Amino acid sequence: MIECYRLSKVYSRGVYALRDLSLTIGKGEFLFLTGPSGAGKSTFLRLVLCEEVPTDGRLVVSGRDIASLNRSEVQRYRRTIGFVFQDFRLIPRMTVFENVAFVMRVLGVPLGHRQRKTFQVLKWLGLQHRMNALPEELSGGEQQRVAIARALVNDPHIVLADEPTGNLDPDLALDVMNLFREINARGTTVVVATHDRELIRRVGRRAVTLDHGRVVEAA
């Protein structure tokens, strides 16, 4: 599903975010990327999301070298990926329902389908009773679940999450991880970047440790 060969990303002044990274993530796999701050976890996710282009090496997702995609191909490619941020990035003026439906709205999905699908996802994540609430009225855990609902509503093939539990207490963090496990159980490839080793241990899935842009441990 995601294959990278000697992948490097160099920022200005020659700072390597990733250096010669070779990694394969299979279809339907659940992978943790871990490591200290600056290890290259977020850079890897940004590369997969096509927000950045590799400086060197190849990144192949679903058989396509994503560095060669043009703008409209990038748009189509991104519609197959769901992304979850540490800081939730919900739109404050929109309700929970509107936040989740927003993705399909800007992709031109018809209203009826949009409403059915949004309700379905909110129900699955146990948020149907909060769908008219504004983000500021939600707890951190609820906000992150809304963000996950937004990432899932478009039926992505891959879900990427960058420190999704960074702002949550340990119990809520485990709840969120269980959600990711459920998502993965439905066949979606899940890649979670986190520095929380205890959480990785409790979830018990494959983990790749990065440091200074290199793989230092794979378990």
Next chain:
Amino acid sequence: MRALRYALDEALSSLWRGRRSGFMATATIAVALFVLGGFLWIASTLDRLGAAWSQAAELSVYLDDRATSANRGAIEQALAPGDLVASFEFVSKEEAAKRFKQTFTELAGTFDSLDANPLPPSYEVRLHTAPAARARVEDLVDRLRKLAGVSDVKYDRQWVERLLAAVTIVRVIGLVLGTVLTVTASLTVASVVRLALHARREEVEIMQLVGAPLTYIRGPFVMEGLLQGGLGAAAALGALAAVFLVSRGRYLVPLAAALDLSTVSFLPVGPCLLLLGGGMAVGCLGGLVAAVGGEPKRVVTES
């Protein structure tokens, strides 16, 4: 169609949220187009005046009171319609007096108190408007002046040409001033739309990340500029119409009568549509500049 609906919904809601700054942009466009429209109106009125003057008697041949019918026959022979003279009309002393009293009603009493009618009989001559014919007018004037019974010949064309030159100057001033103000208006719209874009930066980022089409990302901002431009243009036209209506009775009609212009009218439909379309285009351009220049630059792609 969905993208258009989305753009319209979002633009309207953004205009409402940022109504203060939006009002500023709309007002700037309105002022720019008001000035441009004002100059257009003056230029079109002067144009009509020029056309009216061009069609009016351009050559007046004043006769001596003692001119005989033989003298008049020679003059009329010189004025025979052809490729230079379109037509001519004899205005007797009595007809001249009648016209004077109709035009200057307040002086009619004074005129009647005179011992004799001081106005000379004349011929009012209409000329062909072709440039080739105009070049030969001076020759005709010279020939008429030499004929017996002619006391004076007046050629109005110089006035018409001065008027047409004034129209050109007014038009150029209007265009220059209008262009400067329009560019300023466009920049103001761009700044206001960029503020709106900044306020919705997270939304735009999310749209980019989920692969929303450009029409969805930029559409609302372009639409916002377009609406501001359209509203500004409509306000400018409304203000021009109000000024026209208020000043028509008091100033414009008497001025038109004094200038021999049959009617005063508002801007024709063409320039009105041009102002409206121009306002929308300026707003649209401002919105597009803001949307393209202000989008978060996190997306880095190579083809």
